[in-house]
Amino acid sequence: MKKEKSYSNLYKKIDATSKTRFHAARRLRFHSKFSTYTVVIISLGLILLSLMQAYDLGNNISSNLVGLIQVFSAVAVLVYSLLIDKNDYSNLHEKMYSCASMLGELKLKVHPFLESPAHDEVKYKEHLDAYHKILRIFETHSNNDFRGDYFRAKLEMPENYTIKGFDWLIMKALVIALHIINFISYPLVLGALSTVILWVWFGNPIIS
Numbered sequence: 001m002k003k004e005k006s007y008s009n010l011y012k013k014i015d016a017t018s019k020t021r022f023h024a025a026r027r028l029r030f031h032s033k034f035s036t037y038t039v040v041i042i043s044l045g046l047i048l049l050s051l052m053q054a055y056d057l058g059n060n061i062s063s064n065l066v067g068l069i070q071v072f073s074a075v076a077v078l079v080y081s082l083l084i085d086k087n088d089y090s091n092l093h094e095k096m097y098s099c100a101s102m103l104g105e106l107k108l109k110v111h112p113f114l115e116s117p118a119h120d121e122v123k124y125k126e127h128l129d130a131y132h133k134i135l136r137i138f139e140t141h142s143n144n145d146f147r148g149d150y151f152r153a154k155l156e157m158p159e160n161y162t163i164k165g166f167d168w169l170i171m172k173a174l175v176i177a178l179h180i181i182n183f184i185s186y187p188l189v190l191g192a193l194s195t196v197i198l199w200v201w202f203g204n205p206i207i208s
Helices: 003-054 065-086 091-113 121-137 139-144 147-153 167-181 185-202
Strands: none
Touching: 003 065, 003 091, 003 121, 003 147, 003 167, 003 185, 065 091, 065 185, 091 121, 147 167, 167 185
């Protein structure tokens, strides 16, 4: 086994996995915050609609659609609450971050061997086993890895992945698009809620 084909590849795998998990941890942290904020804002929107009804405020507050909107908003709060509980973003963020940190420590241990003139089979196996052990510890959470996280990691490793010119632009655009799709539900829901409240308050009155 040649050193170039062992330690270099192992270091590359550890580096890519570590960066991917760091990005995944950051993304999950944002999901945890945004999902919580979304539930809070929708709940405040429901309270605002109820107060507008109580004080008869708004051009369309007497519309039958307001009741439908309130029911839909209540269901949205329930759905987001269930998603937060099911996905457990906060806990997964911590696990992903711990995994990335452990891989980062292992990467520091492996790095000196890249410049070593002699290949130590025993040490190499120890490091390889340590890498697989870390992955096994966190394997139940690997399904939360995101393709966009991996692409970001590759873009940050020019020494290992030669991505230039048009290919670089395509991958960068793909990362942005994937992240937009991953977080699109939050602005859509909050935008819809804002539009509804503005319609209830300032919209042209309708007969219903």
